[in-house]
Amino acid sequence: MQNVISKGGLEGVVAADSAIARINGEIGELRYCGYLISDLARYSSFAETTHLLWHGELPTAADLAALEAAMAARRELPREVTELLRTIATRQQPMDALRTAVSLMSCDDVPGPAADREANLERSINLTARFPTVIAAYHRLRSGHEPIAPDPQLGHAANFLYMLDGQVPDPEIARMLDVCLVLHAEHGFNASTFAARVTAATLSDVYSALTSAIGTLKGPLHGGANTAVMEMLLQIGSEQEVDGYIEALLARRDKVMGFGHRVYKVVDPRALILRDFSARTAEITGEPKWFRMSQRVEQLIKERKGLDMNVDFYSASTYYSMGISPDLFTAVFAISRVAGWLAHVMEQYANNRLIRPRANWVGAADRDYLTMDQRG
Numbered sequence: 096m097q098n099v100i101s102k103g104g105l106e107g108v109v110a111a112d113s114a115i116a117r118i119n120g121e122i123g124e125l126r127y128c129g130y131l132i133s134d135l136a137r138y139s140s141f142a143e144t145t146h147l148l149w150h151g152e153l154p155t156a157a158d159l160a161a162l163e164a165a166m167a168a169r170r171e172l173p174r175e176v177t178e179l180l181r182t183i184a185t186r187q188q189p190m191d192a193l194r195t196a197v198s199l200m201s202c203d204d205v206p207g208p209a210a211d212r213e214a215n216l217e218r219s220i221n222l223t224a225r226f227p228t229v230i231a232a233y234h235r236l237r238s239g240h241e242p243i244a245p246d247p248q249l250g251h252a253a254n255f256l257y258m259l260d261g262q263v264p265d266p267e268i269a270r271m272l273d274v275c276l277v278l279h280a281e282h283g284f285n286a287s288t289f290a291a292r293v294t295a296a297t298l299s300d301v302y303s304a305l306t307s308a309i310g311t312l313k314g315p316l317h318g319g320a321n322t323a324v325m326e327m328l329l330q331i332g333s334e335q336e337v338d339g340y341i342e343a344l345l346a347r348r349d350k351v352m353g354f355g356h357r358v359y360k361v362v363d364p365r366a367l368i369l370r371d372f373s374a375r376t377a378e379i380t381g382e383p384k385w386f387r388m389s390q391r392v393e394q395l396i397k398e399r400k401g402l403d404m405n406v407d408f409y410s411a412s413t414y415y416s417m418g419i420s421p422d423l424f425t426a427v428f429a430i431s432r433v434a435g436w437l438a439h440v441m442e443q444y445a446n447n448r449l450i451r452p453r454a455n456w457v458g459a460a461d462r463d464y465l466t467m468d469q470r471g
């Protein structure tokens with residue numbers, strides 16, 4: 096067998112067939128099941144996109160109504176999960192709490208084998224419906240407040256914002272958040288999705304696969320970048336300080352969060368839509384500072400490093416203007432990406448083969464064991 100050694104990080108390695116997302120990094124194009132992301136952002140909703148990802152086709156009106164109704168009806172958490180959140184909320188970071196809560200959700204499992212598609216569609220509805228409830232309940236509890244019960248009359252994104260602070264959001268803000276969930280829902284064999292597929296490929300269950308994925312999304316080189324972007328903007332503090340801060344950061348040769356991408360060689364199409372949302376949320380809130388600072392950072396990094404922004408860059412100022420706490424941004428990413436993870440886990444089960452690569456050996460030559468008294 097021929098050894099194929101990637102240049103590191105499995106870059107360029109094709110790991111499996113997939114029919115979910117197609118990315119053309121050369122021209123900055125992303126499609127879910129053949130549909131352009133810009134069309135889905137304009138015309139679709141998170142629930143509709145979720146149906147597309149799980150079934151490969153856009154839903155009929157009846158399919159969509161059924162999925163929306165099921166997701167709205169299943170937002171409540173199992174009692175054990177709420178009790179667990181009470182004990183960990185002040186001691187775990189958001190992504191750690193989400194990972195722990197999702198792992199515990201297997202206590203309320205749907206009957207059926209781990210790889211059964213019908214059971215997994217039901218599990219997928221439960222999990223996707225409950226991610227926002229976990230994050231909102233966690234946030235309320237860590238802030239010393241009781242969780243707010245989900246409102247089945249509100250849409251998925253609007254209900255999440257409502258559960259955070261009890262205020263029904265402006266419909267335009269809720270629609271923008273729903274589109275943010277569409278934009279983040281799926282992105283091929285990214286690190287967290289690959290982690291989910293590796294776990295599922297052992298024929299382990301969806302809760303284990305999602306737990307792997309959440310742990311992987313948490314890192315600042317992946318989903319954690321949106322929180323890191325906002326931390327940077329808060330640290331910079333004002334438009335006047337942007338140039339000096341970025342010059343110093345570049346002089347230290349630090350990475351700038353929210354820039355660069357393994358696959359896109361031109362600007363990520365999602366980032367362009369998010370830049371518009373950042374501008375619009377700034378208008379609605381009457382606080383343009385975070386958008387203007389972001390624009391200047393974008394310009395400087397392009398000029399100085401030739402790097403384009405990625406999906407995390409303008410999602411930071413957008414979520415901040417929506418009133419979401421910066422340390423929850425990666426969890427908001429997970430509220431969306433869970434739909435893609437589940438699509439991939441079901442695709443993996445449908446045509447499964449254990450994922451088990453090999454390493455290129457760079458260690459010691461073969462040698463004889465030395466007993467303790469021979470080791471000097």
Ligand SMILES: CC(C)(COP(=O)(O)OP(=O)(O)OC[C@H]1O[C@@H](n2cnc3c(N)ncnc32)[C@H](O)[C@@H]1OP(=O)(O)O)[C@@H](O)C(=O)NCCC(=O)NCCS
Nearest residue numbers: 315316317320349350351352353354355356357405406407
């Ligand atoms: C996304 C990311 C991990 C992709 O990494 P990758 O494909 O492994 O690319 P590399 O880290 O090898 O970067 C290639 C070159 O571009 C530079 N580069 C890439 N992203 C950079 C960034 N955000 N800031 C500064 N330099 C960057 C690297 O320093 C490297 O330069 P070098 O060849 O002179 O050493 C990387 O761009 C990054 O760390 N970005 C910041 C984190 C982020 O925003 N993540 C969210 C991704 S959606």
